[in-house]
């Protein structure tokens with residue numbers, strides 16, 4: 001769960017950073033799941049901080065207690081990605097159920113016959 005407070009400047013920064021999440025550098029693990037993100041530094045243009053949902057490289061995280069704006073932004077982005085993924089899954093499930101009613105077994109049989117006919121000399 002991500003808590004955003006309008007009184008907390010880090011939260012506001014995090015929302016702004018998360019809005020530009022498409023421009024982040026993604027670091028993926030062997031299974032393809034994102035391990036960390038290169039979140040752009042707000043004070044130094046062109047600089048990226050390596051951050052995930054727990055840690056960040058930036059001085060704010062090193063010297064101040066609690067998650068910095070980058071960590072909060074990564075958490076926000078992960079929550080958004082989860083919500084989008086759930087939405088997409090639901091939609092593809094509906095498409096699948098309509099495919100089943102079209103009797104895919106018959107269709108694949110026809111295709112096999114067609115292909116074998118084409119390859120015959």
Ligand SMILES: [Zn+2]
Nearest residue numbers: 056058068070
């Ligand atoms: Zn940070």
